Amino acid sequence: MNTFKYIDGSLHCEGVDLSVLEEKHGTPSYVYSKKTIEENAKAYVNSFTNTRNLACFAVKSLSNLSILKIIKDAGCGFDIVSGGELHRVLSIGAEPKKIIFSxxxxxxxxxxxxxxxxxxxxxxxxxxxxxxxxxxxxxxxxxxxxxxxxxxxxxxxxxxxxxxxxxxxxxxxxxxxxxxxxxxxxxxxxxxxxxxxxxxxxxxxxxxxxxxxxxxxxxxxxxxxxxxxxxxxxxxxxxxxxxxxxxxxxxxxxxxxxxxxxxxxxxxxxxxxEPGRSISANAGVLLTKVEYIKDNFLIVDAAMNDLLRPSLYKAHHDVCNVKDKKDNLKKWNVVGPVCESSDFLAKNASLDVHEDDLIVVKNAGAYGFVMASNYNSRPKACEILIDGDQSKIIRQRETLDDLLEKEKIEND
Ligand SMILES: Cc1ncc(COP(=O)(O)O)c(C=O)c1O
The missing domain is CATH 3.20.20.10 (Alanine racemase)
Incomplete structure (x- = not known):
């Protein structure tokens, strides 16, 4: 199922135009479809006919509390790998007898x-x-x-x-x-x-x-x-x-x-x-804005600290425009502002783009935000849940002060 599609020339998630999200919440942002998460989780729960079973969602793939709650309500248990993940799933009311600790x-x-x-x-x-x-x-x-x-x-x-x-x-x-x-x-x-x-x-x-x-x-x-x-x-x-x-x-x-x-x-x-990716991946995209164009580089405001998979595994993610344009397609390397040559989100992506345009990195729901870091002192992106024609912030964008919160200057 895919709830990301063009309506009147603009990419929507369910009933929400992604270009509106930039005005409301800024970029870079992770955007998730509630409907896709629900249907992907139910594709496991409802596919069993006669075997006693339990589908435990792998929390490591996407661990936002609102998302976990949707997956719990769809009937899944959880596969966890740390005390932190245990704390998360208990906090959304997961039944302990549906939790596996790997x-x-x-x-x-x-x-x-x-x-x-x-x-x-x-x-x-x-x-x-x-x-x-x-x-x-x-x-x-x-x-x-x-x-x-x-x-x-x-x-x-x-x-x-x-x-x-x-x-x-x-x-x-x-x-x-x-x-x-x-x-x-x-x-x-x-x-x-x-x-x-x-x-x-x-x-x-x-x-x-x-x-x-x-x-x-x-x-x-x-x-x-x-x-x-x-x-x-x-x-x-x-x-x-x-x-x-x-x-x-x-x-x-x-x-x-x-x-x-x-x-x-x-x-x-x-x-x-213990499914993870097959429930979370296609439910999320990373929305990012083109800051600069240089040679064949699109320098966007998301980076490897937001989505590590391309740098870590050379993973491929399709990218597309928010505004559906195909008149002037060119091949681009989509890169971020981080000071590493491995900081890229996509290579040879075919796009018709200008500075300030919005693009999305697709299939970013799994192993996306969960691997985000503050490298280069970059605040983490916000996470937004789309439910029909409503968009809700399910994790605030980090602020510059958040970056300093746990530190102290010795002898001060
Ligand atoms: C023990 C265990 N179970 C489940 C998963 C989820 O895998 P996937 O997201 O590919 O479904 C992982 C992922 O690494 C894992 O290590």
Whole structure:
């Protein structure tokens, strides 16, 4: 679905003309469509027919509180990777029993926070983490539900930096004997409760083969655990479904879920998924203004500190004009004001533009604002939610004073 389209020659999000947003809220700004977020989340929730399930939105992809609330109301749980994300989802009223805690480096405080909050499960990523969780659970005399994240040694394709399920990647446990031994250990432990197995093989995945192979590996392990009287409540196949940034044709959530339901037909465990990008990416754009034109450069007021993906992964984002013009198309490198040659948002973008024009960087909802920084002492952009013909600020633009707020001049 796409709620960004031209109406009377001007790009709209739902019923709001993006050129009006500049006057109201300035640029650069992240602009999200409530309808798209809702429909993308429901595409997961409503695609299941007969398998017990839970779709846990990967908060890391887009963590604004208003957006999380929309996703919660659509019926999703949450996949979190830090105490900060736990704090966010609890603050919007997420049910603890719909929260999965992933990540390779959970601190003692974060583990304690998770146990005290009564989350559904910790996805354990190493032997040391398992012992740490046990020790904390013993100390506070409160059992900790855990699942072991396996590393299935599957290459999901895609960029090296977002592929996570190969043997050399830092995620999960790749030795299946060790996984079995840790599950047996947890089964005997007073305060560990082994409830599942998990894996997540990567991001921006464009075919279903890796998911199916992961399911097979997880089934094999779960079946072996039954021999030791270990019955699992759920099997978590992670997130990772890709989206169309350029010309890719990714499978839909329904395609993924139909194939998985087929596989889960005779299983008793609940199926958990952790989608991020496929819910958040196409729901957001970055609205930015052309400040200067020089040679083939469009120097805009957004930069790598606002949207890091092009600099970090050479990721492609389509860009387009807010005013629909195509008479004088030229190829442009869209760059920001940050003092790095890697500061670009798009290369060779075909646009008909002048200074002061507005353009948008598309598909910026996922891994966009969440990766923003204050590099070059640039205040972070505001975030705007469009709901029908209404635009609402859901995160204020940072001010120059905000930049100094946490600092103090020593000896002053
Ligand atoms: C453990 C885990 N689950 C889910 C996701 C979400 O992936 P995606 O946004 O590609 O769906 C990630 C992303 O890195 C992840 O690390």
């Amino acid at each position: 990540g390779v480096g959970k601190t003692k405080n974060e583990i304690q926070q998770g146990i005290n909050s009564g989350i559904l499960s910790f996805n354990v990523e190493s032997e040391s983490e398992l012992y740490r969780i046990e020790k904390i659970a013993d100390d506070i005399e409160s059992p900790a539900p855990i699942s072991i994240r396996i590393n299935p040694d599957i290459d999901s394709g895609g960029h090296d930096y977002i592929t996570t399920g190969r043997k050399g990647d830092k995620f999960g446990i790749s030795d299946t004997r060790k996984v079995i031994d840790l599950c047996k250990y947890a089964h005997q432990s007073k305060n560990l409760k082994i409830v599942g197995l998990a894996c997540h093989i990567g991001s921006q995945i464009l075919d279903l083969d890796g998911f199916m192979k992961s399911a097979d590996k997880i089934f094999e392990l779960a079946d072996e655990l039954e021999n030791f009287d270990i019955s699992l409540e759920f099997l978590d196949l992670g997130g990772g479904l890709g989206i169309s940034y350029e010309n890719e044709v990714p499978p839909s959530p329904l395609d993924l879920i139909s194939c998985l339901e087929d596989k889960f037909k005779n299983r008793k465990e609940r199926l958990i998924l």
